[in-house]
Amino acid sequence: MRAPADTAGTPATSRTGLALRRTGLLLLLIALWWAASLATAPYVLPSPDRVAQRLVTLAASGDLVANLLTTLSRVLAGFALAVVIGVPGGILLGSNRTLGAFFEPVLPVMNTVSSAIWAIFAIIWFGLSPLTPIFVVLMTALPLIITNVWQGTQAVNADYVELAQTLRFSRLKTLLKIYVPSILPYFFSGARLAFGFGWRVSLVAETLGASSGVGYRLRQASDLIQTDQVFAWTIAQIAMMVVIEIGLLAPLERHLFRWRRDVRS
Amino acid sequence: MDATPHATPTTSSHAPPDHRHALAFRHVGKRFGRADGTSLEVLRDVSFDVPAGSVVSILGPSGSGKSTLLNMAAGLLTPDEGRVLVLGHETSGTVDWSRLGYMFQDDRLLPWRSALGNVALALEAGSIGSRERRSRAEHELARVGLTDFAGAYPHQLSGGMRSRVALARSLVTEPDILLMDEPFSRLDAQTRTTMHHELLRIHRERAMSIVFVTHDVEEAVILADHIVMLSPRPGRVHAETTVTLPHPRLGTPQAQALVADLRAAIAGLSSDWVI
Numbered sequence: 251m252r253a254p255a256d257t258a259g260t261p262a263t264s265r266t267g268l269a270l271r272r273t274g275l276l277l278l279l280i281a282l283w284w285a286a287s288l289a290t291a292p293y294v295l296p297s298p299d300r301v302a303q304r305l306v307t308l309a310a311s312g313d314l315v316a317n318l319l320t321t322l323s324r325v326l327a328g329f330a331l332a333v334v335i336g337v338p339g340g341i342l343l344g345s346n347r348t349l350g351a352f353f354e355p356v357l358p359v360m361n362t363v364s365s366a367i368w369a370i371f372a373i374i375w376f377g378l379s380p381l382t383p384i385f386v387v388l389m390t391a392l393p394l395i396i397t398n399v400w401q402g403t404q405a406v407n408a409d410y411v412e413l414a415q416t417l418r419f420s421r422l423k424t425l426l427k428i429y430v431p432s433i434l435p436y437f438f439s440g441a442r443l444a445f446g447f448g449w450r451v452s453l454v455a456e457t458l459g460a461s462s463g464v465g466y467r468l469r470q471a472s473d474l475i476q477t478d479q480v481f482a483w484t485i486a487q488i489a490m491m492v493v494i495e496i497g498l499l500a501p502l503e504r505h506l507f508r509w510r511r512d513v514r515s
Numbered sequence: 516m517d518a519t520p521h522a523t524p525t526t527s528s529h530a531p532p533d534h535r536h537a538l539a540f541r542h543v544g545k546r547f548g549r550a551d552g553t554s555l556e557v558l559r560d561v562s563f564d565v566p567a568g569s570v571v572s573i574l575g576p577s578g579s580g581k582s583t584l585l586n587m588a589a590g591l592l593t594p595d596e597g598r599v600l601v602l603g604h605e606t607s608g609t610v611d612w613s614r615l616g617y618m619f620q621d622d623r624l625l626p627w628r629s630a631l632g633n634v635a636l637a638l639e640a641g642s643i644g645s646r647e648r649r650s651r652a653e654h655e656l657a658r659v660g661l662t663d664f665a666g667a668y669p670h671q672l673s674g675g676m677r678s679r680v681a682l683a684r685s686l687v688t689e690p691d692i693l694l695m696d697e698p699f700s701r702l703d704a705q706t707r708t709t710m711h712h713e714l715l716r717i718h719r720e721r722a723m724s725i726v727f728v729t730h731d732v733e734e735a736v737i738l739a740d741h742i743v744m745l746s747p748r749p750g751r752v753h754a755e756t757t758v759t760l761p762h763p764r765l766g767t768p769q770a771q772a773l774v775a776d777l778r779a780a781i782a783g784l785s786s787d788w789v790i
């Protein structure tokens with residue numbers, strides 16, 4: 251159960267309070283990191299200022315942005331393919347009971363296959379190419395999107411379909427005005443999950459089978475025992491995911507589902 | 516049933532339908548198949564008319580086939596026996612369905628649409644432009660007194676307001692016939708009385724026939740020009756009563772007498788009819 255809302259603070263002050271707490275947490279972690287780095291060799295745990303310097307040089311050379319964008323474009327490509335295949339697939343499986351019952355076991359099996367296995371297959375089939383991470387993202391994202399869209403089709407309220415019938419909506423209008431809005435929340439949560447997973451497995455795939463991208467640079471740095479570079483790439487990619495989450499996905503979700511009673515405020 | 520000074524029992528009419536009838540049911544029978552292969556007879560030889568411009572209440576216990584009758588009038592179900600005529604046309608033939616409005620037992624508002632968007636939905640089947648849809652929906656919302664809540668989502672509205680939005684949605688197409696399936700049964704007594712006034716006002720303002728399904732005797736007496744009483748399943752026309760009392764009827768001695776008469780008639784009919 252959720253705790254009752256804090257009655258003392260207005261939304262504005264509680265938001266400032268949250269920002270303060272988050273900044274405090276960040277500073278605390280950096281302080282702990284710095285303290286620990288004093289006692290260890292730089293190739294085991296480089297100090298925060300050393301990593302920061304490395305981030306600056308990577309950014310200045312254009313390396314940072316180029317590799318982040320390379321990886322992001324691969325994740326987006328695999329993700330887009332998963333949406334293009336998974337949305338119609340999920341709707342088909344959800345609307346045809348025989349088909350759904352037949353294919354049902356495939357999805358959990360696909361979900362249990364490790365991304366490293368997909369990556370090995372991809373290397374056999376595509377070699378060291380951008381197709382390798384794209385394929386791994388696709389295979390990871392696809393079952394998540396299909397499952398969620400499938401669930402969404404099953405959650406469509408038959409009463410709303412009856413309403414569309416009394417209004418003499420065509421099949422297409424019923425699909426667009428009743429089915430799509432009903433499925434959208436399910437699709438969105440599946441897509442978010444798929445995007446997050448896709449980003450993580452793309453790094454694994456790039457580590458094993460690519461010659462550019464954040465994953466490739468991480469492995470390169472680790473091979474050369476450039477621990478400060480490993481830290482710099484890690485921080486950069488976390489920062490990018492946080493920016494996408496806070497700057498894009500969270501506001502999009504708030505906007506799309508503003509009609510909900512329980513939208514996160 | 517007993518004749519009273521306020522109620523004139525009539526036998527169901529078997530005359531051929533004409534354009535004065537908004538709706539006509541002719542010897543309608545309906546069965547539903549069940550999983551075990553048997554079938555459930557829901558309606559048997561039901562005949563009655565809805566004269567154009569009148570309010571007809573279909574009164575019957577739960578399971579007597581009231582919703583089934585409405586669904587046949589709306590063309591969602593076909594009768595197994597007999598015929599249903601909408602504005603003189605067979606429902607199996609060509610009917611201009613846009614001349615019918617339907618209001619459900621639940622308000623059935625789409626939660627992802629604002630009040631205005633829900634009303635406009637009823638205009639989205641055809642090719643009406645979005646600006647006209649919007650202005651007509653705004654106008655209709657204003658007529659039920661909800662201009663200030665046009666942008667509100669269903670969960671932000673009270674039960675009475677949601678009912679008004681659903682009413683506006685079924686009226687925005689300017690239907691000739693409004694089918695209402697126990698539309699106010701989930702409202703509290705006070706809100707329901709307000710909605711009764713609203714509905715009667717709307718009926719006075721427009722040339723429209725209303726078919727109002729209810730299991731509540733008092734509600735039928737308050738609203739209807741004509742009451743068709745169905746027997747328990749399989750539903751048959753048990754009695755028809757014309758009500759000529761002036762409005763408002765709630766709480767008047769004549770209306771109370773009629774309610775008592777009808778309840779007495781029901782008492783012998785069904786033990787599980789909650790009244």
Ligand SMILES: Nc1ncnc2c1ncn2[C@@H]1O[C@H](COP(=O)(O)OP(=O)(O)O)[C@@H](O)[C@H]1O
Nearest residue numbers: 547548557575576577578579580581582583584
């Ligand atoms: N589509 C259907 N399939 C099978 N049985 C149905 C269907 N619709 C209604 N029934 C049954 O028909 C009977 C009458 O239903 P209904 O018309 O909804 O009655 P009422 O509206 O008077 O309560 C009920 O017993 C109900 O279970």
Ligand SMILES: [Mg+2]
Nearest residue numbers: 581582583696
């Ligand atoms: Mg019913």
